[in-house]
Amino acid sequence: MNLAYVTRRLATLLLTVFFVILITFFAFRIIPGNPALAILGTEATPEQIQALEAKLGTDLPLGVQFVHWLEGAVTFDFGESLRYSEPVLDLIAGRLPVTFSLALLALAITVLTAVPLGIAAARRRGKALDLLVSGLTQIGLAIPSFWSGIVLVLVFGVLLRWFSVSHYVPFAENPWLSLRSLVLPAVALAIPQIAIVVRYLRTTMLEQLHLDYVRTARSKGLKPSAVYYKHALKNALIPVVTVVGINFGEILAGSLVIEQVFTLPGLGRLLITAIGNRDYPLVQGLVLLIASIVVAVNFIVDLSYAWLNPKIRLR
Amino acid sequence: MNSRKNVTLWLGIGIVSALLLLMAVSLFYVPYGANEMNIAHRLQAPGRAHWFGTDNFGRDILSRIMEGTQTAFAVGFFSVCIGAAGGFAVGSAAGYLGKWTDELLMRAVDALMAFPGILLALIFVTIFKASLPQTVIAIGVIFIPGFARVIRGGFLQYKEADFVKAARGLGAGHGTVIFRHIVPHVLSSVIVTASLCFSTAILAEAALSYLGLGVQPPDPSWGRMLNESQSYMNKAPWFALAPGLFITATVLGFNLLGDGIRDLRDRRA
Numbered sequence: 152m153n154l155a156y157v158t159r160r161l162a163t164l165l166l167t168v169f170f171v172i173l174i175t176f177f178a179f180r181i182i183p184g185n186p187a188l189a190i191l192g193t194e195a196t197p198e199q200i201q202a203l204e205a206k207l208g209t210d211l212p213l214g215v216q217f218v219h220w221l222e223g224a225v226t227f228d229f230g231e232s233l234r235y236s237e238p239v240l241d242l243i244a245g246r247l248p249v250t251f252s253l254a255l256l257a258l259a260i261t262v263l264t265a266v267p268l269g270i271a272a273a274r275r276r277g278k279a280l281d282l283l284v285s286g287l288t289q290i291g292l293a294i295p296s297f298w299s300g301i302v303l304v305l306v307f308g309v310l311l312r313w314f315s316v317s318h319y320v321p322f323a324e325n326p327w328l329s330l331r332s333l334v335l336p337a338v339a340l341a342i343p344q345i346a347i348v349v350r351y352l353r354t355t356m357l358e359q360l361h362l363d364y365v366r367t368a369r370s371k372g373l374k375p376s377a378v379y380y381k382h383a384l385k386n387a388l389i390p391v392v393t394v395v396g397i398n399f400g401e402i403l404a405g406s407l408v409i410e411q412v413f414t415l416p417g418l419g420r421l422l423i424t425a426i427g428n429r430d431y432p433l434v435q436g437l438v439l440l441i442a443s444i445v446v447a448v449n450f451i452v453d454l455s456y457a458w459l460n461p462k463i464r465l466r
Numbered sequence: 467m468n469s470r471k472n473v474t475l476w477l478g479i480g481i482v483s484a485l486l487l488l489m490a491v492s493l494f495y496v497p498y499g500a501n502e503m504n505i506a507h508r509l510q511a512p513g514r515a516h517w518f519g520t521d522n523f524g525r526d527i528l529s530r531i532m533e534g535t536q537t538a539f540a541v542g543f544f545s546v547c548i549g550a551a552g553g554f555a556v557g558s559a560a561g562y563l564g565k566w567t568d569e570l571l572m573r574a575v576d577a578l579m580a581f582p583g584i585l586l587a588l589i590f591v592t593i594f595k596a597s598l599p600q601t602v603i604a605i606g607v608i609f610i611p612g613f614a615r616v617i618r619g620g621f622l623q624y625k626e627a628d629f630v631k632a633a634r635g636l637g638a639g640h641g642t643v644i645f646r647h648i649v650p651h652v653l654s655s656v657i658v659t660a661s662l663c664f665s666t667a668i669l670a671e672a673a674l675s676y677l678g679l680g681v682q683p684p685d686p687s688w689g690r691m692l693n694e695s696q697s698y699m700n701k702a703p704w705f706a707l708a709p710g711l712f713i714t715a716t717v718l719g720f721n722l723l724g725d726g727i728r729d730l731r732d733r734r735a
Contacts, residue, residue: 163573163576166573166577167576167577167580170574170577170578170581171577171580171581174581174586174589175589178589178590178593179593181593289718289721289722290714290718292717292718292721293665293714293715293717293718293721294710294714294717295669295672295673295689295710295713295714295717297672297673297676297692298672298692298706298709298710298713298714301692301695301696301699301706301710302706302707302710304699305699305703305706309699309700309703310703400582401582403582404582404583404584404585407584407585407588408584408673408676408677411676411677412696422588423677423679426588426591426592426679427678429592431592434589434592438585438588438589441582441585442580442581442582442585445580445581445582446580446581449580
């Protein structure tokens with residue numbers, strides 16, 4: 152992979168991260184009125200307000216505050232939560248594994264379901280199966296994941312009682328039970344993503360099937376399955392890598408909501424609780440971290456895309 | 467192939483018009499008041515008196531769903547307007563002026579695009595109190611980068627076209643060139659984007675309201691109804707069905723509409 156391409160992408164990445172730092176800083180400085188007053192309420196004494204301002208650092212000049220925030224962001228020091236009186240980083244580190252295992256499970260379900268479905272739809276283009284798949288993907292795209300989550304709870308938790316709903320078990324404690332507690336939310340998160348990947352893969356497969364090398368492979372007498380899986384799929388998967396990468400960001404954002412449905416103790420619940428408590432340092436740290444993870448994943452995806460498809464580097 | 471594409475468009479038009487009709491009806495008539503409580507009839511299963519059942523306050527779910535169409539369409543319409551207006555300002559400036567303006571604006575757009583939309587909306591409602599107008603603005607801002615890209619692309623494609631050069635040669639000013647010659651060509655892409663953003667807006671509003679950070683009571687919202695339904699899952703499982711079905715149907719309708727219009731345009735081109 153050529154260096155100029157990597158450097159250019161890296162510059163964009165750093166610019167975006169800086170932008171994220173800028174947004175998270177200024178967003179919490181334009182709170183109407185005084186942030187300390189907003190947290191404490193109108194009955195607070197001037198001394199209380201002063202003490203909180205000193206703790207938040209909002210009594211310092213704006214430039215100094217920004218340098219502090221920048222320093223903190225680079226060293227992962229986001230200050231202390233107002234509610235829990237613990238460093239924001241520790242709180243995040245405790246919840247990160249929950250959200251991450253949920254996102255990874257959802258991603259695995261997405262890929263394992265979407266790839267066979269996408270190929271099947273492309274192979275039987277225009278036939279009943281293709282129409283069925285394209286109808287289902289339209290519905291899959293339209294269903295809000297938190298509603299499919301609720302319906303899954305209704306069916307498998309309340310009606311059939313197959314899954315213990317809203318009881319999270321850490322992976323290290325009991326991998327089997329942990330997986331069981333994550334399966335329903337992961338499926339709910341995966342449904343719209345499966346729809347996106349199936350539609351995308353179907354299109355890229357159909358594009359590949361028109362190309363000369365596929366005709367050559369067919370005319371030299373290869374079995375259809377070899378043509379599809381060994382030749383066309385390899386090339387059709389390249390753009391899909393990008394989509395899956397983008398999916399990871401969407402799954403992460405989606406898990407913020409789905410964790411509420413299943414009362415999973417992850418980043419999403421921490422964020423929503425922090426917003427409710429007006430715990431600004433915690434909200435700020437969480438937003439910065441989640442956005443940075445998404446940006447970093449997109450960067451890795453861009454690089455892998457360029458690695459898989461040399462043509463892209465010329466652009 | 468052609469007939470199938472038309473199916474997409476017509477299905478979309480059908481679903482969206484049905485919902486628009488329901489909204490129009492709800493302006494003049496709902497079976498019960500959307501906020502009319504009747505504790506004696508709380509959590510009733512769907513039946514002849516209450517087609518979708520009643521909620522934990524004995525309010526008629528159908529009436530609340532009907533009034534919820536107003537919220538959903540208002541959020542969709544106004545947030546798409548904000549996104550399109552902001553996107554037009556940024557995209558047309560970048561595409562028409564080019565050079566460093568383009569570079570600067572597009573880098574900012576890239577950065578905003580990389581920022582997960584729901585996070586941006588969550589920050590917004592944290593800073594300003596959660597309410598209907600706040601939700602509309604928060605969601606509208608998320609759409610600006612997407613519209614900006616589409617509009618910039620159109621401007622780049624058409625600003626050097628022969629008919630634009632001809633118009634300039636005849637002495638047309640920038641305003642005339644932009645609004646009379648370029649904008650009409652960009653419009654179809656903008657309509658497609660608007661339709662797809664409309665469905666995203668409805669999903670986002672539902673998610674925010676579900677989290678309790680969007681539309682506030684007593685304004686009826688489908689997302690908020692789902693939130694309320696969760697406490698009564700064992701006693702009243704039907705409570706969660708109608709709001710979810712209506713969100714899905716609305717999103718499906720606008721997605722199909724957007725896809726259908728895009729296919730129609732691509733075939734003409």
